[in-house]
Amino acid sequence: MFMNLNLHGTAIPDGLSRRARSFIAHHGVRADVASLEPYREQWLAQGVPGDVISRAVVYQDRWGGMVLPPAPVYESGPRYLCADMPEPSDEGGWWFPAGDQRASVAFSFMIGPNGEFGLWGDRWAPLHASIEGWVESLALTHHASYWAEQVTRLHGDEAKSFPLDGFEPVEEVQGMVDTWWRGPDSLVALHNGEAECFSRGVPRVALVYSGLDEWGLHGQ
Template sequence: MTAAPPVSPIPVAPAGLTDRAERYVEVDSVRVPRQGLGKYRERWIEHGIPAVEIDRAEAFQDRWGGLALPPAPFYEGGPRILDADCPEGSAAEGWSFPAGDCRVSMAYGFMIGSDGSFGIDAYRWTPLHASTDGWVESLALAAHAGRWARTLTRIKGKAVESLDLVGFEPVPEVQGVTDTWWRGKDSLIALYRGEAVGMDAPQCLEAHVYGGLDEWGLRGG
């Protein structure tokens, strides 16, 4: 099996992203050489990994593998480089595979779940977004909001539960599961619940409130 072909360090955004996320990928990110998973296929199958799960990992690698994104505003920056690896799990528990190595030593890893969701594997599996597209959309939105907001307020712990979201609407493109984004009249709110849920640590709840946004700042693609 031949190795994956070399790729340009200037990434081309995968199809299906918003204009905002497309700009983020193509302007703020780089693409590094990615490993081809085909060379491991026979060995993984011999170890009982279903071919369909290897196919899922290869599809992820084709779409996202080798993409180095700027650090995320939470989760210690997120994966250093998006990069699939050997699937793990069982038919009973479901299969998942790594989404890329952490930037620092952490108590959890980033995984792609059996349903394609992007999440963290801490004390328990916790999906953050329904897909990797949603994760990337959330990073793009955070970068955009941070650039255009007049104020940024970070709220931590129990105080997060007191946030009033009346009049806010969910931001659909981030495909939020445990983590969500909300759009108001002149502000955006990111709710990061993943660590609190996955590690049973309510003190890890965190919200970022981006205020003073005009229509472009609220939408931006």
């Protein structure tokens, strides 16, 4: 299931870009966490479907205990990745926790019915189509922050109306509510999760990494 171990013993899941693998190898730490398989019978007795339990078990085996550098949004993202008992979704299907928060926030990080990574607040906001997409986004954040000449943070209407003519989506982040875009000399991250998952007016956020050369734009 894992490609290799870095020098610190951190297991690197397969299916990631070279950039994300390097990011985990140099900046990731993996702590020991308990397997969820021993809870299967207990959760089955409480009505959790077997296939949903299997998804949580696989997630825990693949990602459980992974500690990654903080994100620039969502109060820095999960403190570490770790699954727990699945819960039924009001919107259909089942989801389970993706990891504990670093700070006290009004939302939870969850894995959705179709494997999406997102925020659960007033509503479900799937940020990326998979946890791999979230990790790719973190890796791209680190890469772009290092190579950009300037990083500009936009809020609200400025973020919502940022012109993307001439930009193309960055496919590896598997963007849903959150997306990344590559332009002639810039990378743009649109972070809409809190605005989507809360009824009250929470501003959207855009981070513009500008002044990038070819390696800054495409380095893998």
